[in-house]
Amino acid sequence: MGGYVDIHSHGGGGHxxxxxxxxxxxxxxxxxxxxxxxxxxxxxxxxxxxVARAVGVIREVMADDAGLLGVHLEGPFLAPARKGAxxxxxxxxxxxxxxxxxxxxxxxxxxxxxxxxxxxGALDAIGALVDHGVVVAVGHSECTADxxxxxxxxxxxxxxxxxxxxxxxxxxxxxxLGAALADPRVFIEVIADGIHVHPDNIAMLxxxxxxxxxxxxxxxxAAAAVPGRYVLGGLDVDVTPDGRAVLAGTDTLxxxxxxxxxxxxxxxxxxxxxxxxxxxxxxxxxxxxxxA
Numbered sequence: 001m002g003g004y005v006d007i008h009s010h011g012g013g014g015h016x017x018x019x020x021x022x023x024x025x026x027x028x029x030x031x032x033x034x035x036x037x038x039x040x041x042x043x044x045x046x047x048x049x050x051v052a053r054a055v056g057v058i059r060e061v062m063a064d065d066a067g068l069l070g071v072h073l074e075g076p077f078l079a080p081a082r083k084g085a086x087x088x089x090x091x092x093x094x095x096x097x098x099x100x101x102x103x104x105x106x107x108x109x110x111x112x113x114x115x116x117x118x119x120x121g122a123l124d125a126i127g128a129l130v131d132h133g134v135v136v137a138v139g140h141s142e143c144t145a146d147x148x149x150x151x152x153x154x155x156x157x158x159x160x161x162x163x164x165x166x167x168x169x170x171x172x173x174x175x176x177l178g179a180a181l182a183d184p185r186v187f188i189e190v191i192a193d194g195i196h197v198h199p200d201n202i203a204m205l206x207x208x209x210x211x212x213x214x215x216x217x218x219x220x221x222a223a224a225a226v227p228g229r230y231v232l233g234g235l236d237v238d239v240t241p242d243g244r245a246v247l248a249g250t251d252t253l254x255x256x257x258x259x260x261x262x263x264x265x266x267x268x269x270x271x272x273x274x275x276x277x278x279x280x281x282x283x284x285x286x287x288x289x290x291x292a
Contacts, residue, residue: 003037004260005285007112008072008160008189008216010042010232012223012259017041018054018071024061028068030224034259036217038067040111040289044233045075045083045090048098052105059109069289070111073102074160077115077122078140082165085247085254086140087233094125103132110134111289114160116141117151130155135288137189138176140165148176152183158288161218162188162205163197164253181208187288189216192266193258195244199270206272206280214288215263215281220245220255 010016013030015023018041031039041058043051055071062068076092083091092098094115103110112135115122126136138151139160144167148156159166159180167175180186192202192215205213217223220232222239229248230237232255236248243257260281267277286292 003032004035004215004264004281005038005069005289005291006031006036006217006219006260006281007040007069007214007285007288008042008074009036009039009219009223010044010074010255011221012219012225014221014225014230016221016232018043018057021057021060024057024068025065027221028061028065031217031219031259032067034224034261036260038069040069040072042072042074042218045078045086045092046233047090048101048105051102055106055109059107062109070109071106072111073106073113075114075140077113077119077125079116079118079142081142082116082140084140084165085232085235085237085252087235090233093119094121096121096124096128099125099128103129112137112158114139116143117156118143118147123150123154126151126154126156138166138180141176142167143176145174145176145179148179149183152179152186157186158214159186159188161191161196161216163201164191181205184212187212187214187284189214191216191218191256191258192263192270193217193243193256194266196253196256199266202267203270203272206267206276210276211279211284213280214285215260215267215277217258217260217263218255219258223257224259225257
């Protein structure tokens with residue numbers, strides 16, 4: 001199967017992945033119209049019972065659609081201060097019991113999970129999840145560079161949407177992104193919509209981490225749809241005519257309306273060689289998931 005591989009996408013065409021079988025298929029079709037042939041369906045922080053329900057829907061679609069690669073849990077092990085568009089009441093600490101419950105709820109479909117490595121118990125949780133074949137990503141985190149390095153040493157191999165929902169790179173603290181740039185074991189997601197990350201910083205990532213940048217959409221249901229009011233994880237999201245998605249009444253970005261074809265073009269417009277931009281949407285995410 002060719003086309004682009006999106007390892008972080010919540011939906012599109014007016015539908016969330018895991019909402020209903022028909023809605024999940026419609027979201028896949030919306031992204032495929034823009035070249036996104038293979039997708040890891042991302043779920044926002046939710047109670048275990050809701051995760052299990054959504055995974056049941058996704059599993060039904062996976063049974064006859066090889067392009068739906070599995071599930072990405074973006075949470076619930078996130079730092080409250082960096083929760084972004086996640087319901088604070090759905091956040092949890094990565095205790096062995098909660099980790100086991102999520103693995104059971106996903107029943108072999110969990111491809112990756114985003115977590116804040118500074119949370120109590122997180123490093124042991126990372127080791128346990130990696131032992132189950134899950135790609136662990138550092139994100140939605142207040143962690144320092146040293147805390148990120150500890151996560152990488154326990155098996156985390158990805159940064160969730162670099163530059164967003166994390167400490168920045170500053171003079172005396174490189175933060176998780178700085179730690180990832182220096183570690184050849186680690187891949188770095190970027191939402192290349194020209195909104196989440198400045199084009200100059202997108203180009204810098206490609207120069208600083210050649211072959212390790214992964215284009216993702218982090219698309220919510222409004223991707224490949226019309227502006228208006230949407231819901232993400234039970235929270236209202238307003239999508240403006242220019243495609244910016246924010247939590248209603250705030251300036252907090254709530255996913256994107258990006259498609260993979262546009263992500264590649266934004267990178268090229270930023271000065272990234274086209275072959276590198278295409279690789280970041282094809283062969284690099286394959287390597288992240290162990291598909292190469």
